[in-house]
Amino acid sequence: MPLTDALTPDALLEAKAARPDRRARDLATSLGVSEGALVAAAVGRGATRLAPHPNDLMPAVATLGEVMALTRNDSAVHERIGQYQEYHPGDHATMVLGPEIDLRMFPKHWAHAFAVVEEGESGVKRSLQVFDAAGDAVHKVHLKPASDVAAFERLVAALATGDESRDFAAEPRTPPEGAKLREDKMDLLRKEWDRMTDTHQFLRLVSKLKMNRLGAYRGAGAPYAEPLAPEAVSAMLEGAAAEGIEIMLFVGNAGCIQIHAGQIETIKPMGPWQNVLDPRFNLHLRADQVAEVWRVWKPTQRGPAISVEAFDAEGRLILQCFGKRKEAEPLAWNAMVEALPRAVEAPA
Structure with a gap:
């Protein structure tokens, strides 16, 4: 409406x-x-x-x-x-880096x-x-x-600002961008992808090549990005809970990204919702709105980072999940991700 x-x-x-x-x-x-x-x-x-x-x-x-x-x-x-x-101020980006509340904030959207x-x-x-x-x-x-x-x-x-106005002049929402890729830049994308040393370099790379995250995933192919079945997200949550795998789970919007780091325990589907219902962390996911899921590989100085990333039908990122890094490679997480169901057909 x-x-x-x-x-x-x-x-x-x-x-x-x-x-x-x-x-x-x-x-x-x-x-x-x-x-x-x-x-x-x-x-x-x-x-x-x-x-x-x-x-x-x-x-x-x-x-x-x-x-x-x-x-x-x-x-x-x-x-x-x-x-x-541990608040880190800034003009373009700010952070809260507590052991439980972990945020990345972008003030222009506040x-x-x-x-x-x-x-x-x-x-x-x-x-x-x-x-x-x-x-x-x-x-x-x-x-x-x-x-x-x-x-x-x-x-x-x-x-308090002292502004007593009860009206709200809402500006139009920014429409979803959808997948942006450049077929003529795929070889360069893969070459630069191989050279990354930190996952945070990825968005700068795809922006430089006039693409976006989803477009790069669709175009790069294995081993960089492989499409998973939509039900892979629920399977990932259930597997992490069953195996006691510590994860880093990101959910955000244009103005804020919130991160849970640690184990998850109680998984309860309720109608279209898949839920994590732990004492200090809850996730509520509309599983029926997951349209694309990708297993993504990115090189870092500490070894490959493997993520599971879910998008809606309009190409918006819903969540990302990584294995929580310790001194050793997160082998249990990587093995679990490898076993997740693959997509029957790759997204167009």
């Missing part, structure tokens, strides 16, 4: 009150507005506009103690309990931020919610019972 300005802030709050069981993102979609518009409607009624740049927010979030960090895209939700530690205080089933809920210019959620911080409420109140007082 296209976004519309037909609903006033009061009408949005009435619709939210009438459907307290609906998740904000789903309710906003059903109403034809952005989730950011739904939150903005509550400004002065439990929501407060904050300075959105992570250089302002993240040091203050670190004072809250134990919280839950949430980053999502259309097909996956990544939730991690822990403390925000357009709006709100502190939200609302009644929930088990009492008052407090959160910090960041949205991009289109009103789509970039990152959220949910306070837990052990969080420091006084620190939250100090954060709001320090970072």
Whole structure:
């Protein structure tokens, strides 16, 4: 449903009150507005506009103690309990490098931020919610019972902008790019791919060649990238849990990437959702929206890095997963990935 300005802030709050069981993102979609518009409607009624740049927010979030960090895209939700530690500021990119909460943030997409205080089933809920210019959620911080409420109140007082507007002028969403490849550059791509010494060099390489991640995977061929069956993602999660393999699982959007490092234990499919439901880490994946999966090989100074990467039907990256590196090569992870089901047909 296209976004519309037909609903006033009061009408949005009435619709939210009438459907307290609906998740904000789903309710906003059903109403034809952005989730950011739904939150903005509550400004002065439990929501407060904050300075959105992570250089302002993240040091203050670190004072809250134990919280839950949430980053999502259309097909996956990544939730991690822990403390925000070791913030690295920047203009183009910033990082949180804690042992539990591990983030890569891109400030140009942090357009709006709100502190939200609302009644929930088990009492008052407090959160910090960041949205991009289109009103789509970039990152959220949910306070837990052990969080420091006084620190939250100090954060709001320090970072409140004073803007009492309840309207949200959502900009158009950037359309999905789809796969971009250059047939005339494939030999050069493979040659430069072989020369990589770090996985972070990959996006610079494909950008230089006027391609993107998915286009490079489709064009490079084995051993660089091999297509797996869509069900390989669930098989990967189940295999990692069954074998006790430590993984690094990335879920993100244009403004934030959130990383879980460690084991996963409890896998529970529920309808179209595949879920990891561990005490301090949850993943919620719409398995039915996984259209392409790739096994990807990249050389590094510490040996090959093997990843499993899932994309939706429009070519958007849903998640990436690597074996967690220790001193030795992650042999158990590599062997498990080799056994995952291959695609019946390679994507066009």
